Amino acid sequence: MRVAVIGAGVIGLSAAQSIYEQFHSIVSPLSIEVYADYFTPLTTSDGAAGLWQPYLYDKGNVQETKWNKETFDYLLSCLRSPDSIQMGVFLQSGYNLCTEPAPDPSFKDIVLGFRQLTERELQMFPGYNHGWFNTSLMLEGKTYLPWLMDWLQKRGVTFYQRKIESFKELAESGADVIINCSGMRSGDLQPDPELKPGRGQIVKVEAPWLKHWIITHNLKKGVYNSPYIIPGSRLVTVGGILQFGNWSEKNNSTDHKYIWESACQLEPSLKHARIVQDWAGLRPVRSKVRLERETIQSGAAAIEVIHNYGHGGFGLTIHRGCAQEAARLFGQIVEQKGEGPKARL
């Protein structure tokens, strides 16, 4: 079988990995090809700070919470692997701050050591009177993506730097199944009015004395529109912007000023941090993740597509759960096509 994955961000690469892991000894031959116009370090995943943290409340979307948890547990188990450093995964603790009392987040039982902030801790953050402390995981895209590509390359997965214009194009070239992980630009392949850009801008600085993330939540301003400071292994990501419908990937100086001033108010020591670079990216925002099969008729032929896009600002957080689900859907196709192990008896 020939599998074509569109997109080489964390979603595309991890989907390729899960499919290989689960089917390379079942389907023979299994060729997996990844098509993308951008590869690491130029993908959306590369710009993200890399903190595992879903939105505060899942609003009943238990499916996504399950995928988030799967990803967390998977990454936690990777900590003990000799590959952990090359994967870019490590533990980090930090503060989530609210301007008013708020219910505990949906992820409280998934992370480690979740607790309420004490009075003395809240005193450190004037203007915030409620919040939580917990230990979570960091997964740095700039490290994880090269590791994934290397993992895939070693197992015979091939990569093509090319913008795919249509599913038909791939089907005609012989792909049996297409995994659509095209993130923000899925609309180019198939219009989706629910998919919108959630533009973000961040400033990366050198501040190695910071070891905790500090994320503020302003329920009126909405998610990601309130300052956050997330230390990485080398640089600290400072942000706090989400602009719906803004397609610009250029750095904006007004946004920079807003991010920087509000972050310095939150963490005065940042004043002396060396600014390394600004970056802007488009979160592929959707009401919920589109992770489903679609059989597209093209003339007499039927094209099997598995959609896996619309992960908003939580792609790294949810990637493994989604990849495993995509592999499960792939398994259904394998059964249907009679390529599975049962077919060989």
Next chain:
Amino acid sequence: MGGVRVVVVGAGVVGFSTAVCIVENLPHVSVTLLGEKFSPETTSDGAAGILFAHHNPDVPVEQQRRWFKSSFDHLRLIAQSEDAPEAGVMLSSGWQIFRDVPEDKTPYWSDLVLGFRIMTEREMVRFPEHRFGQAFTTIKCECSRYLPWLEKRFRRAGGQVEQRRVDNLQDLSGSFDVIVNCSGLGSRSLAADVSVQPVRGQVLKMEAPWLQHFIRDGDGLTYIYPGIQGVTIGGTRQGGDWNLQVEENDTRGILKRCSSLEPSLTRARILSSWVGLRPDRRTPRVEVEREVEVKKGGRSVTVVHNYGHGGVGVSLAWGTAMEALGLVKKSLQGNKAKL
């Protein structure tokens, strides 16, 4: 009052903390700090500087609390200010783990650090050989930055600094009215106190920027402390050992013990190694020695001691400095009363 002249002997964390406390709180007094060695060559410089309190059975708990609280609160304000990076002061969260469940699960300092709690079972899974753990947030104070920052603060308040080896406190009684002895191990001769013994400690500095938490074994021998420019791992506690050379055996032992707590350390590069001698004493000595009568002119010179902090110098420096300040104040008031 007339020019009261105070001299502080010792340029480590206790010396500079004491000097700053005095010069900032006693405006009509001139303060000089004399040190043989300055940062980066003091004992304080190599210490990881994690604020941690021990239970000393020979010091009243209230006094230990007061000293630790004073140091913690003072440094916490710096950690949250613009000065943090220059002063080398930062918040540090992590875990202290025990192979056997300790008798005292919530020690006297648990409400003085931030967010103290017992570790959950899920958190203990990473440490299969340990059965109990405490999670909390404390402060890391890196003396290679903190001491120069304190010196700046000291000079800005009018303090004088001189590099000089003092062989005998009596030599200073001609030029000063109050002598504050913060000479650590040097007090063996300067205060004729042989109860101060070196406890040798070796540490390694590792390049492991992915480590964000401290991990400390409750036995105090094995610890991992991520800092601003590297992760300090250790350690050793060799009583009566004056050897300042880095020992290969100790390096191997440290790497082995620390890697078993944090396996990723086996893939980290060693940046440097260091040995320091903790100025250990049954209790830190913070007190006035009986006033020394200077033969000529009938003046009396007060000697205030502030030494013997062992491995908790950084943790108790500010608290004991404030205590020493109190003793200096009292003795000056006492002298006024005598005039």
